[in-house]
Amino acid sequence: MRLEFHKDLYLPDSLLAAVRAVNFSHLFYTAHARKAAVEDRIPPHELPVSLSLADWTVVIVETFHTRPSGVLIRRPMTFNPDLHLVMAITVPVCRVKTVWVNHSRDNHRTLDRKKYVAGPLDTGR
Numbered sequence: 001m002r003l004e005f006h007k008d009l010y011l012p013d014s015l016l017a018a019v020r021a022v023n024f025s026h027l028f029y030t031a032h033a034r035k036a037a038v039e040d041r042i043p044p045h046e047l048p049v050s051l052s053l054a055d056w057t058v059v060i061v062e063t064f065h066t067r068p069s070g071v072l073i074r075r076p077m078t079f080n081p082d083l084h085l086v087m088a089i090t091v092p093v094c095r096v097k098t099v100w101v102n103h104s105r106d107n108h109r110t111l112d113r114k115k116y117v118a119g120p121l122d123t124g125r
């Protein structure tokens with residue numbers, strides 16, 4: 001069963017700890033991610049070859065049979081902190097599925113709450 005957890009709704013500490021245990025020492029960018037970076041005009045030096053989650057905000061964790069299978073993370077860009085680099089990464093293989101730039105003041109007005117687990121008793125979808 002696949003489930004998605006959003007930091008603004010419900011993201012259990014145990015799941016966040018499991019994601020933080022992933023070794024992000026070598027990221028693999030898909031062709032789609034490389035194309036998206038060019039289309040969003042993301043400077044190559046902004047795309048990390050490795051990362052420490054301590055420098056990023058974990059926004060979404062996807063699970064498959066209770067184990068993390070993907071994360072959506074974001075951090076301020078070095079050349080303009082008002083812009084954030086957002087990355088969707090499969091785990092544990094660390095394949096970057098896509099990247100894009102988002103404004104730091106994005107307030108998730110379009111957040112579709114139905115897509116995400118709402119609390120500890122909402123995992124039977």
